[in-house]
Amino acid sequence: MLVKTRGVVLNYIRFRESSIITKVYTEALGVQSYIVNSVRKKGSGSRMALFQPFTLLDMVVYTSHKGGITRISEYKSAYAFSTIPFDIRKSSILLFLSEMVSRTVKEEEENPALFHFLYNAIIFFDEQRQGYENFHLVFLLQLSSHLGFGPSSGAEIVEQVAFTANAQSATSAPTMLAMQAYEDYFDQLLRQPEQAGIPNGKVRRELLAVLIRYYQLHVDRLGEIKSLAILSEVLAE
Known part of the structure; x- marks a missing residue:
């Protein structure tokens, strides 16, 4: 059966000589994986730009009652970025956030509120010409609410993370006293x-480290966020 849906590209892996398997968060079907053939061919016919992290697509996709990897019948850009591809800071932020979403959002079912949050947040970010330094922090705080563990205050984040840090004294996590300074910043965000x-x-990097630890407490097997090192380097002052 064919379904028409919008989608947010999360990532892709290479498949065979010129194809990919892409993971997409769709409006109609939740998280889905699709084989896309002949997309990596050289020259002007390549359409790999459409499968970069957090690209927004209009698609017609195949579905199967058996689940698993299916295929895309039709796809095109749903929104043309005006700033993100030309700003290394923005593209690094989106690479990091797409990895976080890919590792935390697993449901193969529709969730209109979550989809609209992702879709609209990406467009909002692309439209910002300045003052977006805290976008990734705000995004993760708001995403946590959609995932069911959104904090009500900065103190809630700090207390949970500090408690586990104190319980694991072998780690290099900040002490409770040091982390109390972050409460006000999280409240503002x-x-x-x-x-x-x-x-x-x-x-910002310290707040992000605390926030990632907060996610690790609530998301099983979150694992290493590989793009974090790139983001930290690009945003370093």
């Missing part, structure tokens, strides 16, 4: 993200 006064890149 939760309640007034546009006005959050994060002072510099160093503090």
Whole structure:
């Protein structure tokens, strides 16, 4: 059966000589994997740009009652990025966030609220010309709410992460006293993200480390976020 749906590309892996297997979060079917043939061919006919992380697509896809990997009948860009491909900071942020979504969102069923959050957040990010330094932090806080473990305050994040850090003293995680300084920053990001006064890149990286640890407490087998090192390097001040 064919289904028409919008989709948010999460990632892809190479498959055979010129094909890929791409994971897409679809509006109608949740997380799906598709084989796309002849997409990696050289020259002007290549359509690999359409399967970069967080690309937005209009698609007609095959479905099967057996589940598993299927195919895309038709696909085209649903929104043409105006800034992201030309800004290494933005593209690095989206690479990181797409990996986080890929590792945390697993359901093969529709979730309109989550899909619209992802779709609209990506467009909003592309439209921002400045003042987007905290976007990845705000995005992860809002995503956690859609995933069912959104914090109500900065203290909730800090207390949970600090408790596990104290219980695992062999780690190099910040102490409870040091992490209390982050509570106000998280409160700002939760309640007034546009006005959050994060002072510099160093503090942002520390907040992100705490937030990733918070995710690890709530998402089984989150694993290593491979794109984090790239993001940290690009955003370093």
